[in-house]
Amino acid sequence: MLHRLGSSDTCIVLAPGVVALIHFAIRLTAAVRRTKTPVVVGLDPRLELLPRQLQPRGKQDDWPAIAGAYRTFCREVIDVVAPLVPAVKPQAAFFEQLGPAGGEALADVIQYAISKHLLVILDGKRNDIGSTAVAYAHAYLGHDSLSGWGADALTVNPYLGDDALRPFVEIAQQQGAGLFVLVKTSNPGSGLFQDLVADGKSIYRHVADFVQQLAAETVADVGYGSVGAVVGATYPEQLAELRQAMPNTWFLVPGYGSQGAGARDVAEAFDQRGLGALVNSSRAIIFAFAREAYSTRFGDAQWQDAVEAATLEMIHQLHSETAAGKLNG
């Protein structure tokens, strides 16, 4: 079954709950081809930025009330973007900030997104050693009852080394789930350690070569493995270098929009089919109603319309200026 799905060019809608045996790269390819876009919407709820009508009343530390508002907000964003994009990326930190109440909201948001046929990439940047890595991997990867959270993929941090990454890979493979390992991050200070040069190549390149090895070891016949890489849109040169060096590695590309990168900056992330990269935008989409260009077009009550317009605008930009346009053909 895995083989037949992979070699097909038809679009497949995967029902929730029946994904366990299907390779992550094949599910991802199917979702990108179905929606004809590599846009991922980041779910980064923040109290002070919520639409006015969703702001909870009461104190700043009424965690259950804030968690309830995050849940409503994210569900309403999902309602808008589910027909448009292949995946959402909840940012764990903003939910964790609320303590256990945030955990309940995050679990609800993950389940809701999956019920709407979205892939869920949890941005947790987790890692630890040995059996602790196993616990994190089981926590987040896969839809079966042995995962406490049930996401489709998780971002992970490589600093601890190979024996910390391999348990994630093993469990991802078992679960039909994916990983995105931090390689070159989008922040201005990412170079402090990532750009140091050892044995003639940068640290991020050392990490990239290991991630590519893991991707090659887990490759499906669509040409990509279960292990992807996080590479910031804010570093287009490195993005081009890494695309060449990592032929089997799907990229998750943050930094588009609010962090300043545009469609031309991410053009090198794609392969010739328009596959191989997901481009994430968070604030510029979910809080589009607060951007000047949108606030004049949409009133407070139309904040969801602003989310839709911003998503469509980003889809259009990527279609016009990158190989993602080939997904239409």
Next chain:
Amino acid sequence: MLHRLGSSDTCIVLAPGVVALIHFAIRLTAAVRRTKTPVVVGLDPRLELLPRQLQPRGKQDDWPAIAGAYRTFCREVIDVVAPLVPAVKPQAAFFEQLGPAGGEALADVIQYAISKHLLVILDGKRNDIGSTAVAYAHAYLGHDSLSGWGADALTVNPYLGDDALRPFVEIAQQQGAGLFVLVKTSNPGSGLFQDLVADGKSIYRHVADFVQQLAAETVADVGYGSVGAVVGATYPEQLAELRQAMPNTWFLVPGYGSQGAGARDVAEAFDQRGLGALVNSSRAIIFAFAREAYSTRFGDAQWQDAVEAATLEMIHQLHSETAAGKLNG
């Protein structure tokens, strides 16, 4: 007040809730001097290792039941070790594995430990960029109502660079809380990236130098800053090198016991006063009842006695073979 506490040699018991303005290194020094030991007990609950009488009945995915068992187990471990050690280190992964129910248990365990005058170092190995780092820092650092979890310190990962670490430092300083940044981790594969050599020094040493800078910037008059380092007991040579290179940095040393390191391996982690290092043991203490040497002395019903005996044994080993013995004088 901060100054007077720092220059005093007397032992101070800090009441929960009144810590916000007291520097983390001073609170830590006070706790180590009060208990006369640098031993930290790691709270790593695992279903299959729980004492038989605490095993929940029912299915392997009955998360609330397992979370309840973890909560009871950790509380009972805390009851035993609170009079003996300065701090506990809950491992977030094992709680997160249970989904939201695990979050509730973790929050309860943190609060319970603090109510017993233990410092709580949450082992979450978090990090992210910019405002997301701020969210993680607020989530975990400090006892006030703006922290969803209320721990005293958090382990953090350095890969993302300086602008990802500084928000944690700023909020730690505001909260009287601490950080332990991964420098040289205890796992066999830690060398893959950490031991690469750039500009004549290893990557872990590059990280160490930056962490020492942060420690020096936040130093209290006890000589240590709010920012500490994780350095594995399994690498005694690096421990000695880093102790020299990081005079203001308190070390959190994992790898003792189950990972194979002993008292002599950690001897170089301490300063001449017996300060400057916390040595963690998790499994070898909390699951001591399952170790051969203890299971013959203690029956199933005496598992807490085994925890106490293993804690006292580790305290004694460190007193006998390291400068921690000076804490007695």
